[in-house]
Amino acid sequence: MPTVSINHTTRYRYRRDVAFGEHRILVRPRESYDQRLLSSGLEINPEPAALRWIQDVFGNAVAIATFAQRADELEIRGTAEVEHLPAGAGAITVEPYAETYPFTYAAEDMPDLLRSIERQYADRDRVLDGWVGRFLGERGSIPTLGLLRDITIAIKQGFEYQRREEKGTQSPLETLRRGSGTCRDYAVLMMEAVRALGLAARFVSGYLYNEAGDHARIGGHSTHAWVRVFLPGSGWVEFDPTNGIIGNRGLIRVAVARDPAQASPLTGTWKGAKGSQIDMAVDVHIKHVESETSPPRLLTKEPQRC
DSSP: EEEEEEEEEEEEEEEEEEEEEEEEOOOOOOOOOTTTEEEEEEEEEEEOEEEEEEEEETEEEEEEEOOOOOOOOOOOOEEEEEEOOOOOGGGGOGGGGGGGEEEOOOTHHHHHHHHHHHHOOOOTTTTHHHHHHTTTTSSSSEEEHHHHHHHHHHHHHHEEOOOOOOSSOOHHHHHOOOOOOOOOOHHHHHHHHHHHOOOOOOEEEEEOOOTTTTOOOOOSOOOOEEEEETTTTEEEEEETTTTTSSSSTTTEEEEESSSSSGGSSEEEEESSSOOEEEEEEEEEEEEESSSSSSOOEEEEOOOOOO
């Protein structure tokens, strides 16, 4: 079971001292059967007047920092070591009644899945419905896992990845129109496409690392984004349309949410003279340790907003 060491630094610079409002920090990896948190740390400069932790409505660990002093720089550094249990598509089990699409979720699951099935973006002309409908063909039914695999690979192969520094996420219709986007745009596109089919899907923010022998992956120099789909028999299953990954190989979850705005790694406010902010830099380093005897391997060097 590999161990992944994560060092995530976000730095804001200002031309003069500013006052900082409340900041919500989402960088602590989630704990589950497939990823065990061995250690974690959070360093903030200037030191906050108060720092408290909460679990949000999705069970994500959120640090809330408040500040009393002004400064011309704010640096937030999250560190973690995670023991990760990778599993590929072959480990996905689907209950017999859900092996073929279309199917209906079990009655006991539906009340808790409804908000994850509900679509979040307007599509009055049903453009997204038309796009995802082509994966169904003219057959009355299709293997569920094969359908999701086809959508994942189609986004990876049919769209151009373009790094974008600006905050926010493109709507699914904008991504379809442009034929390009970032990992978070791809995740939103697939999430909404799957919801159009009546399946439950959630947005995931986290980290991407390369396993030994893997080809270089896209979007891993900063936080990464992908999708989880609920499949009876396996529960929430990872799909990364940026890299064509099915399963959790190379994917470390930090935040799971119904909408990408709920999974932002860092949100906060500041007060000061207009034009005070100079820039923001994000730097993520990941070391993947194959075993206790193998040396760590530095996988990412340059900061990149995904």
